[in-house]
Structures are given as C-alpha cells and as structure tokens.
Amino acid sequence: MHYWKIAPGESAWQWDECREQGFIGIGWDELGNLTNLSREAFDARRDELIETHTGWKKAGVNQVWRFAQVQEGDRIVANRGQSEVVGIGTVTGPYYYEADAEKYKHRLPVEWNDTTPRNIQHLGFKWVPTLIGLSDQEFDAIAQAPKIEQDSPTQTPPVDDTPMQVNPDCPFDLTTFDLLSKLHHTPKKAVYDDHKQAFKSHLEEPFQNLMQEVAAQLPDLITDLMETRSRIFARILKNDWGRGGAGDGGDRHFSPWSR
Numbered sequence: 446m447h448y449w450k451i452a453p454g455e456s457a458w459q460w461d462e463c464r465e466q467g468f469i470g471i472g473w474d475e476l477g478n479l480t481n482l483s484r485e486a487f488d489a490r491r492d493e494l495i496e497t498h499t500g501w502k503k504a505g506v507n508q509v510w511r512f513a514q515v516q517e518g519d520r521i522v523a524n525r526g527q528s529e530v531v532g533i534g535t536v537t538g539p540y541y542y543e544a545d546a547e548k549y550k551h552r553l554p555v556e557w558n559d560t561t562p563r564n565i566q567h568l569g570f571k572w573v574p575t576l577i578g579l580s581d582q583e584f585d586a587i588a589q590a591p592k593i594e595q596d597s598p599t600q601t602p603p604v605d606d607t608p609m610q611v612n613p614d615c616p617f618d619l620t621t622f623d624l625l626s627k628l629h630h631t632p633k634k635a636v637y638d639d640h641k642q643a644f645k646s647h648l649e650e651p652f653q654n655l656m657q658e659v660a661a662q663l664p665d666l667i668t669d670l671m672e673t674r675s676r677i678f679a680r681i682l683k684n685d686w687g688r689g690g691a692g693d694g695g696d697r698h699f700s701p702w703s704r
Contacts, residue, residue: 446518446519446520447515447516447519447520447578448519448520448522448578448579448580448581448583448584449515449519449520449521449522449576449577449578449579450521450522450524450570450572450576450577450578450579451469451471451512451521451522451523451524451575451576452523452524452525452572452575452576453469453470453523453531454470454549456525456526457523457524457525457526457529457531459548459549460523460525460531460532463523463532463555463557464531464532464557464560467537467554467555467556467557468543468552468553468554468555469521469523469534469552469553469555470543470546470548470549470550470551470552470553471508471509471512471549471551471552471575471576472509472548472549472551472575473501473505473506473508473509473551474548474549474550474551475494475498476490476491476494476506476509476551477490477542478542478544479509479510479513479540479542479551480513480539480540480541480542482513484510487510491503491506491507494506504574505574505575508574508575508576509551511576511578512540512551512553512576513540513551514540515536515540515553516536517536517537517538517539518535518536519535519536520533520534520535520536520584521533521534521535521536521553521555522579522584522587523557524565524572525562526572527565527566527570527571527572528564528565528566529562529563529564529565529566529593530562530563530565530587530590531560531562532557532559532560533557533558533559533587533588534555534556534557534558534559535555535556535558536553536554536555537554537555537556538553538554539553540552540553541553541554559588561592561593562592562593563587563590563591563592563593564590564591564592564593565586565587565590567590568583568586568587568590570583616651616652616654616655617647617648617651617652618647620643620647621647621648621651624640624643624644624647624648625648627640628681637681644681649681
C-alpha cells in the first residue's frame with residue numbers, strides 16, 4: 446500500500462464533485478488517455494506537448510505518469526492548500542480517462558472513507574505539487590490531525606437583539622449586506638439567480654453609481670489615462686471553470702464588480 450496526497454484542483458475547487466462521484470482527478474488533459482501507454486511513449490508525447498505549452502515543465506507533467514501508476518488499495522489524501530485536508534479515501538480500481546469531462550480527465554476511482562475536514566497547518570507540510578507521495582508516518586499524522594468543526598444545522602445560533610443600522614448616507618442598505626452574506630456562505634449561481642433582481646437593485650446599481658460618482662471627481666490627469674465610462678464593470682457571475690459560479694469578493698478566484 447502506498448499513500449498519496451492529491452489536490453482536487455486549486456483550492457480544492459473540484460472536491461464536491463470528487464466526493465459525490467467517487468474519484469480523484471488531475472489535469473494536463475492534452476496528454477490524452479494513458480491507458481496501456483509505455484513510459485517511452487509517454488515521454489515522447491510529453492516532450493512534444495511541452496514545445497507548444499510554454500507553461501509546462503517536465504517535473505509537472507511527470508506527475509500525470511505517477512498518477513496513472515497508482516494502484517488499487519492505495520490511500521489518497523485530498524487537500525485544500527497547505528493547511529487543510531478535506532478527505533481521505535481508498536483507490537478502488539485502475540486509472541481511467543474521462544474523455545467527456547470538462548476538466549481533470551485523468552482519474553482514479555476512490556471510495557472516500559473519511560470526508561471530515563482536518564487542520565494540518567501544525568504539521569508544517571509545504572505542498573506545492575498536485576501529487577506527492579506520503580510516508581506511513583505522514584499519513585498517520587494526517588489521519589489523527591484535529592477536525593475542523595462544522596456548523597451543525599440542528600444548532601440554533603444565539604439571537605442578537607441589537608438592531609442593525611446602516612449610515613443613511615451609505616448607498617447600500619440592509620438588504621445589500623444580507624445578499625452578500627448569502628453569497629458568501631453559498632457562492633453558487635443558484636443563489637444569484639434566486640435573487641437576481643434584488644442583487645441588481647440593492648448591490649450592482651448602487652455600486653456602479655458610487656464608482657461613477659468617484660470617477661466624476663477624478664482630476665483630468667487621471668481621467669485622461671484611465672477608462673471611466675465604458676466596459677469598467679465585470680459581473681458577479683463568472684466563468685470560473687467549475688469553482689462555484691459566483692462570489693462576494695472574499696475568494697481570490699473572484700473579482701465580482703470592478704476591473
């Protein structure tokens with residue numbers, strides 16, 4: 446048995462899909478299906494692709510070869526960054542290539558035995574590569590790391606009787622901050638779609654008006670160099686390659702309003 450740390454995408458963006466569908470995936474999809482491919486053929490395909498992919502390095506691409514050699518019964522640790530483990534599982538079959546998937550087509554079937562998030566910051570791991578082999582001792586330390594407490598849906602939060610107030614000169618209101626709170630806790634397209642008109646009235650339009658007022662007060666020295674009228678606003682919904690579809694600005698993947 447071998448132990449492997451494999452990240453389910455940057456910041457674990459693919460973790461929900463991996464957990465629900467029972468797999469772990471890795472990128473470099475352009476390599477194609479590696480089933481029954483010899484190491485020599487892999488190296489030739491890798492070197493050919495590196496010539497046309499300036500960001501690819503041999504050390505990075507070679508992770509895909511190692512991934513394809515992982516055996517049934519090996520243990521997988523799925524991480525989010527260098528401070529959190531989101532799941533521990535067991536490989537249940539051979540490598541396969543999911544050609545119809547949008548991304549991360551190189552895959553291994555995994556039974557996720559433990560999906561309790563664990564804090565591993567104190568262990569001092571410096572996990573930069575997507576795939577890393579672990580020792581028995583490292584795996585045991587991870588499995589015994591403290592759990593990250595999750596909010597229980599059965600718990601009733603304490604009631605704060607202090608009335609919330611917003612400065613009357615503020616362009617936003619309580620509804621604005623309620624919408625942002627919803628989006629922060631559930632950064633999904635569905636949340637935006639369910640409150641689309643409210644987002645427009647209480648968040649997007651006031652924000653745009655505020656920024657336009659700021660632009661109107663800028664000196665000519667700045668406005669002569671800076672675009673302040675057209676194509677200056679992005680959107681809350683973005684093509685984020687499967688990471689959730691919406692954001693409130695609290696995640697580095699999202700830049701919801703202004704460019």
